[in-house]
Amino acid sequence: MVIELGLYLLLAAGVVFLLTKFLVNVGSDEMAIIERRFIGEELEAGRVFAMGNQVGLKAEYMAPGLHFIMWPIVSVVSKPAFLTIGADELGIVEATDGAPLSAGRIFADDPAGNVHNNFQDPVEFLRNGGIRGKQLRFLTNGTFKINPYLFKVTKIKKTVIHEGKIGVVTAMDGDALEAGRLLARSIDGHAYFQRADSFLKGGGQKGPQIDFLRPGTYNLNTEIFKVEIHDAIQISENEIGIVEAKDGLPMDSSDVVVKTPEGHNNFQDGQSFLNNEGYRGPQEKILTPGTYYINPYLFSVSIREQIKVARGEVAVLISNIGRDPSEYIPENGTPNIEGAYEESGRMRHVVPKGYRGIQKEVLGPGAYNINPLAYTSIIIPTTTRSVDWSAERGTRGSGFDPFKVVSYDGFPMQIEVRCQYRVLPENAPYVVQKLGTISELEANVIHPQIDGIFRAQVSRSPAIAYQQNRAEEQKGAEDAVRADLSKYRVEVVSVMITNIHLPEALMQTTQQKNLAEQEKSMYDAKKDAEQRRIEFEKTKAEADAQVAIITAEAGIKVAQHEARQTEERARGDAARIRMMAEADASQTTQVGDAEAGVIRSKGEAQAKAYQDQVNALTAQGVTTVEVIKAISTAGLKITPDIQVSGGMNGSGDMSGLVQVLLAQMVKNKDAA
Numbered sequence: 001m002v003i004e005l006g007l008y009l010l011l012a013a014g015v016v017f018l019l020t021k022f023l024v025n026v027g028s029d030e031m032a033i034i035e036r037r038f039i040g041e042e043l044e045a046g047r048v049f050a051m052g053n054q055v056g057l058k059a060e061y062m063a064p065g066l067h068f069i070m071w072p073i074v075s076v077v078s079k080p081a082f083l084t085i086g087a088d089e090l091g092i093v094e095a096t097d098g099a100p101l102s103a104g105r106i107f108a109d110d111p112a113g114n115v116h117n118n119f120q121d122p123v124e125f126l127r128n129g130g131i132r133g134k135q136l137r138f139l140t141n142g143t144f145k146i147n148p149y150l151f152k153v154t155k156i157k158k159t160v161i162h163e164g165k166i167g168v169v170t171a172m173d174g175d176a177l178e179a180g181r182l183l184a185r186s187i188d189g190h191a192y193f194q195r196a197d198s199f200l201k202g203g204g205q206k207g208p209q210i211d212f213l214r215p216g217t218y219n220l221n222t223e224i225f226k227v228e229i230h231d232a233i234q235i236s237e238n239e240i241g242i243v244e245a246k247d248g249l250p251m252d253s254s255d256v257v258v259k260t261p262e263g264h265n266n267f268q269d270g271q272s273f274l275n276n277e278g279y280r281g282p283q284e285k286i287l288t289p290g291t292y293y294i295n296p297y298l299f300s301v302s303i304r305e306q307i308k309v310a311r312g313e314v315a316v317l318i319s320n321i322g323r324d325p326s327e328y329i330p331e332n333g334t335p336n337i338e339g340a341y342e343e344s345g346r347m348r349h350v351v352p353k354g355y356r357g358i359q360k361e362v363l364g365p366g367a368y369n370i371n372p373l374a375y376t377s378i379i380i381p382t383t384t385r386s387v388d389w390s391a392e393r394g395t396r397g398s399g400f401d402p403f404k405v406v407s408y409d410g411f412p413m414q415i416e417v418r419c420q421y422r423v424l425p426e427n428a429p430y431v432v433q434k435l436g437t438i439s440e441l442e443a444n445v446i447h448p449q450i451d452g453i454f455r456a457q458v459s460r461s462p463a464i465a466y467q468q469n470r471a472e473e474q475k476g477a478e479d480a481v482r483a484d485l486s487k488y489r490v491e492v493v494s495v496m497i498t499n500i501h502l503p504e505a506l507m508q509t510t511q512q513k514n515l516a517e518q519e520k521s522m523y524d525a526k527k528d529a530e531q532r533r534i535e536f537e538k539t540k541a542e543a544d545a546q547v548a549i550i551t552a553e554a555g556i557k558v559a560q561h562e563a564r565q566t567e568e569r570a571r572g573d574a575a576r577i578r579m580m581a582e583a584d585a586s587q588t589t590q591v592g593d594a595e596a597g598v599i600r601s602k603g604e605a606q607a608k609a610y611q612d613q614v615n616a617l618t619a620q621g622v623t624t625v626e627v628i629k630a631i632s633t634a635g636l637k638i639t640p641d642i643q644v645s646g647g648m649n650g651s652g653d654m655s656g657l658v659q660v661l662l663a664q665m666v667k668n669k670d671a672a
Helices: 002-022 124-125 196-201 270-277 423-436 438-459 461-470 470-488 504-544 546-584 586-634 656-672
Strands: 021-024 032-036 056-062 063-066 076-078 083-085 088-095 133-139 142-144 149-155 159-161 166-169 208-215 214-219 226-230 231-233 239-245 281-287 289-293 298-305 307-309 315-320 340-345 346-351 355-360 366-368 377-381 385-389 401-408 412-422 491-501
Touching: 002 021, 083 088, 133 196, 159 166, 208 270, 231 239, 270 423, 298 586, 307 385, 315 401, 315 423, 346 423, 355 423, 377 423, 377 438, 385 438, 401 438, 412 438, 412 470, 438 470, 470 491, 504 546
Parallel strands: 346 355
Antiparallel strands: 021 063, 032 056, 032 076, 083 142, 088 133, 088 149, 159 214, 166 208, 166 226, 231 289, 239 281, 239 298, 307 366, 315 355, 315 377, 340 346, 385 412, 401 412, 412 491
16 A cells, blocks of 8 residues: 555656656746757857757746747756836846848848747747847837847947037947048938947948037947047136147148038038038137037137227227238229338238228127137237336336436436327227237337436536426427327327436535525515615605595695686786776876785785795695685684603503593683
8 A cells, every 4th residue: 555655656756857847937037048959950050049949058048937848859848037228227138149240340240120029939030131240220218028138238328418418429330431531421320329230231430420419318329339428518608619620621721711601500420521521620619608519529718818908098900811812902003002101021011801901890898709810919908008217116116217317517317208099990990000008119119219218318407407497398208209209100298308317526515506506595585575676665655645646736726716716816916906097087096006016016925925935845845835824714622731651651541531530620710
C-alpha cells in the first residue's frame, strides 16, 4: 500500500514537472524569451536571432498568458518585465541583429517603418530589413514589450531649452559639408531634429547645424544630435548689438563693414542670411534692445552702448561706408573744395549722407542706435568752454600751467590766462575735419597760439609797463587769437589775463614808489580840499552879506528917486512961476527964474551929496546911515532896557530870570 502511494506521488510529481516544462505562464507585465535548442533549421550567416523553426535564441517572445511549448526542444530563457519610458524620458534603441550598416554611416535608418510597432515586433523588424546598430528611431514615453536581447534600450532625458536660452545642434551623422562652409545647411521636415530619419533622408549634413532649438521641450535623439545650451542675446536699454558673421561670401579687403541683406529676421534665420548673399564679417545692421535667438556658430554679437549726446553737445559722424567722397559734387556744380582737407597726404572730406567721410549733418542731444564700426562719432561741445593757464588748474583737473616768461628788462614773470571759446553746431564737422577732437583743438592749437602770443608780448615790454598796460595787452592777445581761430571755425568769446606775478624785489620797489605817489596825491588832495574850504567860507560870507547889500542898494535907489522927484518938483514949480511971471510982468519973471534956479541947484546938490556918500561909505554904509536917520526921526527905541544872558556852561539855570525881576523892581522904584 505504501509502495503504491509512493509510486502515485512520484507519478504526480513527474506529471507536474512535465506540465511546468510544456506549459509556460507569462505574467501581465512581462514577456517570455524562448530558445529552440534542437531539431530545426540553421541560422543564416551573420544572424544572431532565430525566426520560425531556426535553432537559436528566438527573436519573437511570448506575450502575457498561458502558452504550450515543445519542451525540451523549446525552452524559456527569461521573463523580463515590460519596458517603461517616463514622461520626461526617451528610449534610445540599439539593435544587436539585422542588416549591416552602410559604409560611412553611424546610425541605422529605419527601412521597416512602422511595421515593427516601435520595435515590439522584432520578427517584422528583421524580416523588413531592420539594420543592426544604433537606431534613428527612439521610444517616447509609454510601456513597451521590447526583447531586451535583441534591442538594448538606453533611457535619456528629453531635451529642455529654457527661456532665454538656445540649443545649438551638432549632427554626428549625415552628408559631408561643402568645402569652405562652417555650418550644415538647413533641411526641411525634421521637426527641429526630432525626426532623425527625415533629417538624413533629406540630405542633412554632419557637423554644426545652422538651425538651432528655441525655448521648449524636444524629443531628441542625443546620440545623433548633440545639443549645447547657450544664452540668447539680451540687448538692454541704452545698448546695441554689433554683429559679425562667421560664414558667408568673402568681404572686400577695402570694406570696414559689409552691407547686410534683408529677410534674416535680425540674424535669427541664418539660412536666409546665406541664401540672400550675406557676407562674412562685421555687419552694417545692428541689434536694438530686445531678446534675440541667434546661432553663435554663425554670428558673434558684441554689446556696445548707444551713442549719447548730452545737452550742449553735438555728435559729428565719420562714415566708413557709402560712396567715394571724391564723387560728391554740391548742388552749385562746383567741386567739393571747401569740404576737403589734406592731412599727411590723406584727404578728409565733409560730405552729405550717403558718402564716406565726415558727415555734414550732426546729431543733436539724444540717444542713437548707430553702428560704431560703420560710423565713428566724435562729441563736440557747443557751449562756451574755458581753457585755463593757472596754478590752480590741478584742482579742476584741466588746463595748463601758467606761462613763465621773461620781460623786456630781464625780469622773470608768471602770467595766468583764461581763454573762452565756443564751436557752433554747423561748424563742428569742420573742426573735426581739421583738428579731430576738442582736446586736440585745445592742446594743438589754442595752447600753442596763446603761449606764443603772450611770450611775444612780454618780451617786448618792461615788466612794470606790461602790468600797467594789462588791458591793452589783453585786448591785443584776444584779437590775435580770434583772428587765428577763425580759420578753424572756432569763435573766441574772450581772452583774459587773470593774474600777473612779478618778482618779489620788483614788487617791493613798485609798492614803495606807489606809496610815495599815493602820499603825494594825498597831500595834494588835502591842499585842494583846504583851498576849496577857503573859497567856500568866502562865498558863504558873501552870501551872508547879500541881505545888507541888497538893502543898501534899495536905499540908494530910493534916494535917487527922491532926488529925481525933488528935481521934477522944482522944474514944475519953476514952470508955474514962469507962467505966473509971464502973466504978471517981466519983472516977476526974473524973480521966478531965480527961484527955479535955486530949487534946481538944491536938488542937484542933494543928489550929488547922496552919490558922494555912496562913494565914501559904500552902499551898505549909506543904507545904515539912512536907517539910523529914519529911526531917529521916528523916535524909535532900538536898545533894550534890560539884557539877560544865560550861564556860560549852558546849564539853563534860573539866574537870568532873577536878574530881570531885580532890574524891573529898581526901574519901578526910580519911576515912583
